[in-house]
Amino acid sequence: MTFQPFLEAISKQIDNTIYGQHPNELYDPIRYIMSLGGKRLRPLLTTLSANLFIDDWQKCLKPAIAVEVFHNFTLMHDDIMDCAPLRRGKPTVHEKWNANTAILSGDVMLVNAYELLLDVETAQLPRVIKRFNRTAAEVCEGQQLDMNFETRSDVSQDEYIDMIRLKTSVLLGFAMELGGMIAGADETTTQLLYDAGLNMGLGFQLKDDLLDVYGDPEKFGKQVGGDIIANKKTFMLIEALLLAEGETKEKLDYWLHLEQGSYDTAAKVAAVTAIYTELGIDKIAESKSDEFFTKGFEALHNLPVAPERKKPLIEFAEFLVGRES
């Protein structure tokens, strides 16, 4: 893979990052969550984007890690809000320590992200911070909308797409834009990078929803069927509620309204998955995901850069489209 050297540099940079010293109760959880791994998607997008324009893409490694630290900060706080016991198969910070520690360590992680972001030229700093601030606020807005949806039964597809745009996609857009900004790309070009990241982010999240239902349990990192068990209002469920009629609608409503703990979760996952398949939701979600990925690739192709220069980034984008985990 042509993006392998980028991933190695990112891992090394993360290993060498110092988040703080004393007290350990504050900084151990940061080292813990950052060591749990993950695809390092966001710093990859930053470095691969910088590499479109400059050879020394290494100069954006610290800001790239800033985006990863920010992402993990949101995971640490979201996990408290969602009462999630596991993250990447390991205990979440609020489970391993406690909620107070997860709140406070998360707070200092956000500060750490700003500190890593300082490693850009002074002339670029106001724009970098301004764009990061906007993105960070949008990610919080997306998380709030996601929580609001839990108690609503009338969430539309447009609202859902807007929520995942904020919660997930804008950060992928920013990650790419950041690489462009640091590499000195002009505003039209950084806008194209943002559009590419944003649309790939939307495709990525819809693919995630799909894998949550149809993924291979041996490959998918999370529990397959988790969204179904939680009645999570994903693109798939919203679409099913729109399309189901008659007996199918009755069956779907039956499974959605069972009280938690009162049923066999495997049976529910099997039944709802069968309804999705019957309604063709898998095809619809796949085609919607592809639609966004296509928009993302269009933006990549429109970038004013020689094709050979784009190779690692496009290879990585194709890896994201084809992923099964």
Place this chain on the structure above:
Amino acid sequence: MTFQPFLEAISKQIDNTIYGQHPNELYDPIRYIMSLGGKRLRPLLTTLSANLFIDDWQKCLKPAIAVEVFHNFTLMHDDIMDCAPLRRGKPTVHEKWNANTAILSGDVMLVNAYELLLDVETAQLPRVIKRFNRTAAEVCEGQQLDMNFETRSDVSQDEYIDMIRLKTSVLLGFAMELGGMIAGADETTTQLLYDAGLNMGLGFQLKDDLLDVYGDPEKFGKQVGGDIIANKKTFMLIEALLLAEGETKEKLDYWLHLEQGSYDTAAKVAAVTAIYTELGIDKIAESKSDEFFTKGFEALHNLPVAPERKKPLIEFAEFLVGRES
């Protein structure tokens, strides 16, 4: 009061600050906590410090509000951690809404603080953000130490002073330093401003501990005796544990080890206050507080600025020393 125009400009600036729009669940709690008032100590220190060097101190109003927003963000998160029901006599955010909202609204407040901080000249921005990052991390470190102290019985005075230095004082130091940086003061001078704020912050917190025991309930904003009821390891309690002997020590230990809810809180406050007075802790704490304030004033007097220019800042510092609320 010569600092009245500064306070008015700050109040107006806070009223006009837009934290965000949608969704309301995210931004209403920010508008709420910022509207609860308070002394606006930190933005006053920033604007009064800028006024030492320049006439248009209004240019630092937005960064001054950044410090106030940051301070209120820490209050919002600390109140969750401390399970505090009231803040300035009104329900805390996690009580009025819920803990998840208080976590997420707090997060976006921290982002808001960085956005307000952007309103400085580009050349100054790296240093301003760097110093703010350091300060923000230290405030989190102080909060973590404060929580660690709850379960420890061997906290020394040095450790306590170091904790309040981090949790409270460094932000007052930064608030003053920030005014100096924006006004173009040199590094020796901004260091003096920082030292002044830091020492006044230490004096301020010790005075707060003192008022928590000896304050006039009609003037003091919080419940007098709150620290005693909670066995909070303040300067006063640590000093009492060092000095008490024989029967006095036995009486103190008796009140400290009663199970929560098993005693008359007013009786405990009266008994422990009497022990403090017997041991002369009030005098010791007052003299320690004065010691720090004196250091703070020394730094102010050493500032290379004409005396009449210092008048509003010194008047405000004297107001802090003499406060009873």
